[in-house]
Amino acid sequence: xxxxxxxxxxxxxxxxxxxxxxxxxxxxxxxxxxxxxxxxxxxxxxxxxxxxxxxxxxxxxxxxxxxxxxxxxxxxxxxxxxxxxxxxxxxxxxxxxxxxxxxxxxxxxxxxxxxxxxxxxxxxxxxxxxxxxxxxxxxxxxxxxxxxxxxxxxxxxxxxxxxxxxxxxxxxxxxxxxxxxxxxxxxxxxxxxxxxxxxxxxxxxxxxxxxxxxxxxxxxxxxxxxxxxxxxxxxxxxxxx
Numbered sequence: 001x002x003x004x005x006x007x008x009x010x011x012x013x014x015x016x017x018x019x020x021x022x023x024x025x026x027x028x029x030x031x032x033x034x035x036x037x038x039x040x041x042x043x044x045x046x047x048x049x050x051x052x053x054x055x056x057x058x059x060x061x062x063x064x065x066x067x068x069x070x071x072x073x074x075x076x077x078x079x080x081x082x083x084x085x086x087x088x089x090x091x092x093x094x095x096x097x098x099x100x101x102x103x104x105x106x107x108x109x110x111x112x113x114x115x116x117x118x119x120x121x122x123x124x125x126x127x128x129x130x131x132x133x134x135x136x137x138x139x140x141x142x143x144x145x146x147x148x149x150x151x152x153x154x155x156x157x158x159x160x161x162x163x164x165x166x167x168x169x170x171x172x173x174x175x176x177x178x179x180x181x182x183x184x185x186x187x188x189x190x191x192x193x194x195x196x197x198x199x200x201x202x203x204x205x206x207x208x209x210x211x212x213x214x215x216x217x218x219x220x221x222x223x224x225x226x227x228x229x230x231x232x233x234x235x236x237x238x239x240x241x
Contacts, residue, residue: 009089009096010055012036013063014048014082019074024105024125025165029076032063034090037083039109040142041131042207043171043200049082050206060093067100076124078105085115094122110153111146117156126157126164132174133183140174158191165194165236171202172217173210177226188233197227198240 012035017023023031036052037044044050067077077097084090085108094104103124110116110128120126130150132140137147157164166187170180180197187195205211220241227239 008058008064009060009093011060011063011087011089011093012053012055013059016063016066018066018070020078023078023080023107023127024076024103027076027103027105027125028074029078029103029105030066030070030074031078031080034079034081034084034087036086037081038086038111038143039083039131039146040206041140041169042142042173042205042210043169043202044206045201045204046082047204047206052086055089060089064096064100067097067102071101074102076103076105078107080107083109083111085110085112085119088115090115091119091122094119098122098124108153109141109146110150110157111141113149113152113156116153120156120160120162123162126162128154128157128164128166130154130166130168130183130187132168133179133186136174136179154190154192165196166192167196167198167240169198169200170223171200171210172214176216177218177222181226181230184230184237185233188230193235195230195234195236196238196240197223 013032014035015033017031020031021028023029035049037050084106098104104122105125106123107127131137134147137150138144184195202211231237
């Protein structure tokens, strides 16, 4: 049997975190990072994962062998990236991980809604990155048409009944407190129950300008005050710094 006819999913694996409590809420999980992302967010702290590549033979087989050794020790597997839904074999890999007894999570920006729809039956939880307000989404990610695709993915998640959270990375080159407030309330109005705000890491950024201080950045006390006022709009709202 040739590799193209192999039953193994073909996924370009960029890395594996063997154990984490941070990437799948309330679960002990591992994270499988997949290579390739169509977005070019200025604050991206994994720029080495952006360029796509073909999967080498045996990459997923190695991950699955790791998962077999962790049965009974880990609760979940999270697919992250990069942008995992870039890859056609993501649904089959998620199904195989689930068949091993793991709950399956996904980190995605929702820019490939058709692939997300194919994968949803094999998922238990999704973390959906909301890059910014609809009018600014494409500018923040550096590509046209992404905001509309993301909106469709949010619709799919809201209709699916699956557990999910939305989260927004805060970089004050892209957002201010007023736009952040409007974004949060818009998500709540659409039916989002769980929302996380994540302060951008600036130690390594795709765009060097994003690693520099922002002159008019609001003080952390004002951000905390905003989060406090937004809490009644959600079942769970968290600020991650």
